[in-house]
Amino acid sequence: MTLQVAHVSFGYNAGYDALDEATRSFSLCDVSITIPRGSLTGLLGPNGCGKTTLLKLMAGVLRPHEGAITLDGRDIDGISRRKLARYIAVVPQETHPGFDYSVLEMVLMGRHPHLGAFQLEGPEDIAIAHESLSATGTSHLASRPYMTLSGGEKQRVVIASALAQAPDVLLLDEPTASLDLAYQMEVAALLDRLNRDRGVSMVLATHDLNLAASLCDSLVLVRSGRVLAHGPTREVLSVAMIQQLYDVEADVQFHEASGHLTVVPIRRAQ
Amino acid sequence: MSAGPRPIRTRLAVTLLAYGAVALAACLLAPLVGSTSISLSRAFDRSIPFADNVDAQIFFIARLPRVLAGAIVGAAFASAGVVLQALLRNPLATPFTLGVSAGSALGAILAISFGSALALGPLLPVPLASLAGAFMSAAIVYAMATRPGRPISTSVLLLAGVTLNSFFSALILLVQYMSDFAEAYRTVRWLMGDLDVGGFGPILGALPLIVVAFVIFARLSSSLNVLSVGADTAATRGVDVARTQRLAFVSAALATSAAVSLAGPIGFVGIVVPHLVRLMTGVDHRIVLPASALFGAAFLVACDLVARTVLAPVEVPVGVVTAMLGGPFFLWLLIRRG
Amino acid sequence: MATYPKRLILLTALVAVAGGVWATGSAVVAHAQAETGRQASVRDGAPVTRIISLVPALTEVLFAIGAGPQVIAVSSYDDFSPEVRALPRVGALIDPDVERILALRPNLVLTYGSQNALEMQLARAGIRTFTYRHSGVPGILDAVRDLGAATGHAADGERKAREIEAQLDAVRAVVRPFGRPRALLVFSRQPQSLQQMYVSGGGGFLDDLLQIAGGANVFADVPRESVQPSHETLLARAPEVIIELHSTGMMAGTGVLRERSLWAALASIPAVRNDRIHFLEGSYLVVPGPRVGLAAEALARALHAEAFE
Numbered sequence: 001m002t003l004q005v006a007h008v009s010f011g012y013n014a015g016y017d018a019l020d021e022a023t024r025s026f027s028l029c030d031v032s033i034t035i036p037r038g039s040l041t042g043l044l045g046p047n048g049c050g051k052t053t054l055l056k057l058m059a060g061v062l063r064p065h066e067g068a069i070t071l072d073g074r075d076i077d078g079i080s081r082r083k084l085a086r087y088i089a090v091v092p093q094e095t096h097p098g099f100d101y102s103v104l105e106m107v108l109m110g111r112h113p114h115l116g117a118f119q120l121e122g123p124e125d126i127a128i129a130h131e132s133l134s135a136t137g138t139s140h141l142a143s144r145p146y147m148t149l150s151g152g153e154k155q156r157v158v159i160a161s162a163l164a165q166a167p168d169v170l171l172l173d174e175p176t177a178s179l180d181l182a183y184q185m186e187v188a189a190l191l192d193r194l195n196r197d198r199g200v201s202m203v204l205a206t207h208d209l210n211l212a213a214s215l216c217d218s219l220v221l222v223r224s225g226r227v228l229a230h231g232p233t234r235e236v237l238s239v240a241m242i243q244q245l246y247d248v249e250a251d252v253q254f255h256e257a258s259g260h261l262t263v264v265p266i267r268r269a270q
Numbered sequence: 271m272s273a274g275p276r277p278i279r280t281r282l283a284v285t286l287l288a289y290g291a292v293a294l295a296a297c298l299l300a301p302l303v304g305s306t307s308i309s310l311s312r313a314f315d316r317s318i319p320f321a322d323n324v325d326a327q328i329f330f331i332a333r334l335p336r337v338l339a340g341a342i343v344g345a346a347f348a349s350a351g352v353v354l355q356a357l358l359r360n361p362l363a364t365p366f367t368l369g370v371s372a373g374s375a376l377g378a379i380l381a382i383s384f385g386s387a388l389a390l391g392p393l394l395p396v397p398l399a400s401l402a403g404a405f406m407s408a409a410i411v412y413a414m415a416t417r418p419g420r421p422i423s424t425s426v427l428l429l430a431g432v433t434l435n436s437f438f439s440a441l442i443l444l445v446q447y448m449s450d451f452a453e454a455y456r457t458v459r460w461l462m463g464d465l466d467v468g469g470f471g472p473i474l475g476a477l478p479l480i481v482v483a484f485v486i487f488a489r490l491s492s493s494l495n496v497l498s499v500g501a502d503t504a505a506t507r508g509v510d511v512a513r514t515q516r517l518a519f520v521s522a523a524l525a526t527s528a529a530v531s532l533a534g535p536i537g538f539v540g541i542v543v544p545h546l547v548r549l550m551t552g553v554d555h556r557i558v559l560p561a562s563a564l565f566g567a568a569f570l571v572a573c574d575l576v577a578r579t580v581l582a583p584v585e586v587p588v589g590v591v592t593a594m595l596g597g598p599f600f601l602w603l604l605i606r607r608g
Numbered sequence: 609m610a611t612y613p614k615r616l617i618l619l620t621a622l623v624a625v626a627g628g629v630w631a632t633g634s635a636v637v638a639h640a641q642a643e644t645g646r647q648a649s650v651r652d653g654a655p656v657t658r659i660i661s662l663v664p665a666l667t668e669v670l671f672a673i674g675a676g677p678q679v680i681a682v683s684s685y686d687d688f689s690p691e692v693r694a695l696p697r698v699g700a701l702i703d704p705d706v707e708r709i710l711a712l713r714p715n716l717v718l719t720y721g722s723q724n725a726l727e728m729q730l731a732r733a734g735i736r737t738f739t740y741r742h743s744g745v746p747g748i749l750d751a752v753r754d755l756g757a758a759t760g761h762a763a764d765g766e767r768k769a770r771e772i773e774a775q776l777d778a779v780r781a782v783v784r785p786f787g788r789p790r791a792l793l794v795f796s797r798q799p800q801s802l803q804q805m806y807v808s809g810g811g812g813f814l815d816d817l818l819q820i821a822g823g824a825n826v827f828a829d830v831p832r833e834s835v836q837p838s839h840e841t842l843l844a845r846a847p848e849v850i851i852e853l854h855s856t857g858m859m860a861g862t863g864v865l866r867e868r869s870l871w872a873a874l875a876s877i878p879a880v881r882n883d884r885i886h887f888l889e890g891s892y893l894v895v896p897g898p899r900v901g902l903a904a905e906a907l908a909r910a911l912h913a914e915a916f917e
Contacts, residue, residue: 056502059505059506060505061502061505061506081505081508081509081510082508082509083508084508085506085507085508086508088506089506090502090503090506092500092502092503092506095499095500095503096499096500097359097498097499097500098355098356098358098359098360098361098498098499099359099361099498099548099553100553101495101499101553101554102552105495105552105553105554106499109495109496109499109507110507112492112493112495112496112507112508112509113507113508115492117489117492118488118489118492119492120278120279120282120492120556121277121278121279122277122279123277126277165507304840305838305840305841305844306840306841306843306844320875321875321876321881322875322876322881323876324843324844324846324876326876327843327874327875327876328840328843328844331839331843331873331874332838332839332840332843333840336839382798394800394801395799395800396798396801447703450685451701452796452806456796456798456804459804459836460804464803464804466803466838466839466840467803468802468803468839468873469873578838578840582841583827583829583830583835583837583841584830584832584835584836585836585838585841601617601621604617605614605617605618
């Protein structure tokens with residue numbers, strides 16, 4: 001499925017209460033990007049640039065004030081929440097359940113969009129949940145309470161939960177932000193594998209330039225609510241672009257051993 | 271604490287059967303016990319005219335409606351507690367957290383103190399005023415916390431409820447201060463809860479509201495797990511968050527209002543029962559909600575049984591019994607954690 | 609470290625319980641001390657010209673023994689006569705307005721037994737207090753005599769007390785030949801509901817009046833002034849006569865009919881079956897004051913109509 005964002009504008013204060021143009025403030029202005037099927041796109045930009053807002057719009061959680069978001073040509077606004085959740089899943093930055101659910105219960109919640117109003121999970125749903133757990137290497141944690149897991153394990157469980165939705169598109173908000181190096185690599189490898197094996201398109205909002213460089217085939221650079229650049233990683237991830245995006249002087253090199261670009265920040269630009 | 275490997279369909283069926291049996295047993299056994307000893311065979315003896323049959327009158331007028339009221343009110347408070355806990359993502363929320371009970375108390379107390387002259391046909395002024403007060407405070411909280419089309423902010427909801435609770439409690443104190451002794455004492459007594467309805471009429475009055483609330487609960491049940499993980503997560507799992515939150519609030523307020531108008535604000539049922547049930551069945555709301563309703567019914571019927579027999583012929587208010595069980599229960603929970 | 613919070617909680621609970629016991633104990637001791645102190649504060653002799661009464665029943669007594677002109681202020685609940693209604697108010701049981709009381713410069717203040725704080729303040733200001741505790745009909749007669757002595761109307765007090773005693777004796781005599789029907793004496797009820805009903809238990813002046821009037825209290829075994837019976841208890845106790853006391857007009861035409869029909873649901877109660885439910889109205893019925901004689905007679909008429917033919 002191709003996810004397309006076409007000339008989308010959105011503002012938290014731009015609702016019915018904002019009466020004139022002057023008082024409206026948009027978090028995102030005229031954003032247009034295409035997420036082709038099976039791609040792994042990185043969403044980069046400084047804090048407050050609108051990355052999370054864009055992810056929420058793509059997930060259908062927020063509605064754009066201008067423009068439209070379409071899935072294979074269909075406006076997602078016209079698709080019911082439940083149906084949309086069968087195509088698009090989100091891995092949020094943090095998950096804090098109010099109750100002490102087990103890992104399996106958390107993952108089974110991913111089956112919610114596939115169940116009717118009074119339907120309970122059946123054997124197929126449970127099989128899919130277990131499969132998602134094994135795909136993320138967390139099968140051995142199935143009956144553990146979610147809250148007792150380490151940061152990396154929790155993140156993998158949340159990914160498993162999103163996988164259980166059997167989506168075509170996976171949106172991730174800072175998936176490695178609170179993880180140590182080993183877990184970062186683990187999650188990165190997992191996402192790469194899932195993308196290749198299952199053909200799930202992914203959009204990754206991240207601060208980690210090197211993660212984006214290693215994982216993503218294309219990048220979207222967002223600054224102050226507008227798209228700065230959008231294209232293949234090798235083209236977009238340049239010294240000039242990084243300076244424009246972050247006001248940081250950096251060095252971008254191709255690293256032989258790892259096989260992808262690396263970014264080394266040098267100093268803040270004047 | 272974790273969900274066993276058994277599939278939920280089995281677990282739900284087993285839970286409903288087990289808790290249903292407990293609730294049924296409580297409702298069948300409770301009318302047999304009371305502060306007076308009666309002869310059951312005489313009570314059911316059709317040959318004696320009802321108006322002359324003391325045993326029958328005690329069983330059918332005094333005890334049976336009381337047990338039924340206890341079951342319905344207990345189920346209402348317990349399940350409203352579960353729904354609000356899921357909505358507020360906090361197992362310490364109670365049906366009274368969002369101001370509904372304070373509003374209903376204010377309504378009842380105004381009726382007790384100033385409404386003696388009111389006669390509205392078959393409708394009793396105190397339950398009616400209590401219902402009106404509950405609806406009013408729920409409406410105020412709802413208006414304060416919701417914006418059209420947007421999800422409800424649970425922190426605003428909580429704050430609105432706490433504000434209303436404080437404000438109405440202050441008004442209640444003022445009204446009590448201005449009433450005479452008898453009225454002030456009666457309002458204090460009303461606040462302690464009373465299931466002795468003396469007939470099926472009051473129950474039939476509250477029943478439609480509670481039934482509607484239960485229907486909505488059933489509909490919401492499958493979304494509560496997902497909702498309790500977080501509003502945004504719920505939205506991406508296919509839950510219409512704004513609508514689900516509103517339905518949760520309205521249905522919980524409806525059940526609570528009806529229950530309070532029938533029996534007064536009986537505390538602790540809405541928090542002790544869900545906690546106990548979670549200890550026994552795990553935290554899946556699809557099981558906790560119906561199990562809490564059934565266990566809540568049995569729990570309140572049992573508490574009322576204690577209330578009306580332990581110091582006979584003097585009755586302990588049922589709210590006092592639930593409080594005396596609730597306090598130590600939470601102390602025990604705390605000690606267990608530590 | 610895991611057991612530390614547990615021990616702390618248990619220790620806190622123990623301290624709380626101990627503190628509660630100690631507080632109750634010292635309150636009891638302080639109360640007893642106040643009691644003995646009180647007896648000493650009323651002395652005969654010195655002229656009492658400015659009286660403030662916080663107890664409506666005692667206000668009635670004052671007026672009945674001719675001490676009315678000496679009363680300068682009353683409680684918020686006093687309203688038994690136009691003269692009394694015209695007097696300034698100084699609060700009541702839970703909210704006595706000490707400043708106002710002091711500003712009026714009384715030389716005798718009539719208080720309730722539980723108003724210890726007020727009494728201590730008045731004692732410090734050198735004002736005499738007369739304390740009253742509800743203790744049935746004998747307590748009323750004592751109060752009439754004691755107030756007579758305290759206000760310089762000893763003879764009037766004695767006369768009034770004898771008058772009341774005579775009224776009561778007359779009632780006793782009239783009903784003596786007849787049996788003692790089991791009676792339920794309701795003194796407070798929420799209209800249109802039998803829940804939250806307060807009836808006289810086996811103690812207090814209402815129970816005394818019931819006995820004088822020739823009735824047997826169905827709750828004679830409960831040594832309390834008030835009982836809140838459940839439907840089951842009402843049915844089980846099965847009174848032969850039900851008397852409802854109302855201080856002022858709830859009972860006008862349809863009101864009485866409506867309330868009567870409420871009792872109809874409990875058809876097995878003999879009082880309901882035989883239509884022996886009486887609604888009596890008037891403040892003299894619920895105020896433990898000088899009109900208890902009239903109250904006793906009213907109750908007797910309800911219990912033993914045949915005695916008054």
